[in-house]
Amino acid sequence: MTEILVVTSGKGGVGKTTTSASLATGLAQLGKKVAVIDFDVGLRNLDLIMGCERRVVYDFVNVIQGEATLKQALIRDKRLDNLYVLAASQTRDKDALTQEGVEKVLKGLEEDKFDYVVCDSPAGIEKGAHLAMYFADQAVVVVNPEVSSVRDSDRILGLLASKTRHAENGSGEVAQHLLLSRYNPVRVAAGEMLSVQDVEEILGISVVGVIPESEQVLAASNAGVPVILDNESLAGQAYQDTVARILGEERPLRFLDVQRKGLLKRMFGG
Amino acid sequence: MGILDFLRSKPKNTANLARERLRIIVAQERSTRGGPDYLPLLRSELLEVIRKYVHVDPDAVNVNLESDSGHDVLELSVALPESEDDNA
Numbered sequence: 592m593t594e595i596l597v598v599t600s601g602k603g604g605v606g607k608t609t610t611s612a613s614l615a616t617g618l619a620q621l622g623k624k625v626a627v628i629d630f631d632v633g634l635r636n637l638d639l640i641m642g643c644e645r646r647v648v649y650d651f652v653n654v655i656q657g658e659a660t661l662k663q664a665l666i667r668d669k670r671l672d673n674l675y676v677l678a679a680s681q682t683r684d685k686d687a688l689t690q691e692g693v694e695k696v697l698k699g700l701e702e703d704k705f706d707y708v709v710c711d712s713p714a715g716i717e718k719g720a721h722l723a724m725y726f727a728d729q730a731v732v733v734v735n736p737e738v739s740s741v742r743d744s745d746r747i748l749g750l751l752a753s754k755t756r757h758a759e760n761g762s763g764e765v766a767q768h769l770l771l772s773r774y775n776p777v778r779v780a781a782g783e784m785l786s787v788q789d790v791e792e793i794l795g796i797s798v799v800g801v802i803p804e805s806e807q808v809l810a811a812s813n814a815g816v817p818v819i820l821d822n823e824s825l826a827g828q829a830y831q832d833t834v835a836r837i838l839g840e841e842r843p844l845r846f847l848d849v850q851r852k853g854l855l856k857r858m859f860g861g
Numbered sequence: 862m863g864i865l866d867f868l869r870s871k872p873k874n875t876a877n878l879a880r881e882r883l884r885i886i887v888a889q890e891r892s893t894r895g896g897p898d899y900l901p902l903l904r905s906e907l908l909e910v911i912r913k914y915v916h917v918d919p920d921a922v923n924v925n926l927e928s929d930s931g932h933d934v935l936e937l938s939v940a941l942p943e944s945e946d947d948n949a
Contacts, residue, residue, distance in 0.1 A: 745890065
């Protein structure tokens, strides 16, 4: 069985692609055969975050339209040989994605015995986002501790419960995971930022992970290396915990407390 | 306010503000979710009619659609203002 996992959010810029890249890489690190698909037709970016932008020959739409086989279009990751990237088309219009086309590609991946397909959704609630979530078995909703992101997430949670294959066929529910990213415990302690508990309470769902705001996320995207591969970074470790929880392991949340500063640091800043 | 208070003064807790605003808007949006698209228009037209006769606040009109064991119930509640003069 191939498990289809969508990474979505509604709002743009909250870290969907960063999350897709890290979750896919994390699942592959644990031995799963994983494909990660960029659904953002016209605004391809997953290839950059995965560091394979110069190896894109064929894309998602090429496969849908029969111009390339799945095998030709899947880009094998240089670090993990059971991890593959399917890039979004950069040139086509959004109508190139169709429900039948997406279904065909997902079926092909199932025949190729993939364990996980991670679908990186575009922002918004239009066609691309709809198709990214439609076939999902599980959803990771990425949310930032910020009002517009929280509101949009609630909207997306509503869509996941009604506008997916499982909801329409009555074949069960899409498992919903809430992932809180860009979390800054110092600002939460100062009352400047919504806390984990606030977000959980407002949305009525508990988090599967909390990714602390971290300089290493930008460094990782600069280098084209998913941040989960940076074992030193808090964000990378938090993503590793998240992957373990998605696979059913119980792990306590980390990096939620303010790290105490020494007296000197407090006096002179830093 | 003493000087110590001044030194200790913190910026306002804006997270609480965010939480309260989100609680209200999320609850409101959930209540209309999945309902027919005409609800917002229905609400605003009803409001217009009511305002012809009574001065009510836009927020005072509440239109709610609830499904209850096979029946859809359209519930309309209007909070009338406290009358200042009874000729209104």
